[in-house]
Amino acid sequence: MAWFKKTRKPIESTADKPSRVPEGLWVKCPGCSQIIYNKDLDKNLQVCPKCSHHFRISAADRLRSLFDDGEWTEHFPNLTSNDPLKFTDTKPYRDRLRSTIEKTGMSDAVIVGTGRIDDLDAVVAAMEYSFIGGSMGVVVGEKITRAIEIALDRRQPIIIVSCSGGARMMEGALSLMQMAKVSAALSRLDRARLPFISVLTDPTTGGVTASFAMLGDLNIAEPKALIGFAGPRVIEQTIRQKLPEGFQRSEFLLEHGMLDLIVDRRDLKTTIARALRFMGAQSTSAVPVPVGASNTSEPPR
Numbered sequence: 001m002a003w004f005k006k007t008r009k010p011i012e013s014t015a016d017k018p019s020r021v022p023e024g025l026w027v028k029c030p031g032c033s034q035i036i037y038n039k040d041l042d043k044n045l046q047v048c049p050k051c052s053h054h055f056r057i058s059a060a061d062r063l064r065s066l067f068d069d070g071e072w073t074e075h076f077p078n079l080t081s082n083d084p085l086k087f088t089d090t091k092p093y094r095d096r097l098r099s100t101i102e103k104t105g106m107s108d109a110v111i112v113g114t115g116r117i118d119d120l121d122a123v124v125a126a127m128e129y130s131f132i133g134g135s136m137g138v139v140v141g142e143k144i145t146r147a148i149e150i151a152l153d154r155r156q157p158i159i160i161v162s163c164s165g166g167a168r169m170m171e172g173a174l175s176l177m178q179m180a181k182v183s184a185a186l187s188r189l190d191r192a193r194l195p196f197i198s199v200l201t202d203p204t205t206g207g208v209t210a211s212f213a214m215l216g217d218l219n220i221a222e223p224k225a226l227i228g229f230a231g232p233r234v235i236e237q238t239i240r241q242k243l244p245e246g247f248q249r250s251e252f253l254l255e256h257g258m259l260d261l262i263v264d265r266r267d268l269k270t271t272i273a274r275a276l277r278f279m280g281a282q283s284t285s286a287v288p289v290p291v292g293a294s295n296t297s298e299p300p301r
């Protein structure tokens, strides 16, 4: 016989009870714990109006926030992975791909678009975190490489917005090879004297950080973004030391010389445009001088 017995029922959990507030109307900010109206957040590019916490945004919203009038031409929207390793973890990769494509309406974790940023022609590749953690498999690698090739053909600058957990493990070594492929394409871009601006958002980790995300002529991060190669827990276990406060966040990386700038999302477009003009880009509506060629021409006398 037990000495103690529960005579009364425990208090019922409220977690499963339906909320009377309609889903998605309000959101609690993880930065300041304030309740924010979702429409206010939308108007503010998903940045908390009270504490400037940056919520994660989709690739499409990212392109909308960068291109003039929110308009762009999408490239290679139909490239999909074909599960080359016939990989299965908790479920077959093929099923995971199919359900993610249905859920997100995208074919893989990146959108490549061309359009204008403050009247400057540019190529932008934006990664989508909700597509298997924004992981880089063969399709992401191929689309980013082709985006760089468009930039080369048209002599336009490229901006790559990273938001990724790293290489896609379900594609094994094939996904790791994308690091080399994209980096090689970027070195051709460099030889052609065309600018590449890397924008690192929360999170940018693993093989993406270890390849193109850190290769920008200008590496810009959003505030408080997690940027690193291995996760903090893995590092602590390996070196058996406690990591310093704010480790692997944008501010820490800027202080240690790994980044050039931290820019609030609401100022990102103007900052990119200013940087591109500094690097020699000119509005196409003015004079048709290609980007990067301006430093070879003689100044007007």
Ligand SMILES: [Zn+2]
Binding pocket: 029, 030, 031, 032, 033, 034, 048, 049, 050, 051, 052, 053
């Ligand atoms: Zn906040």
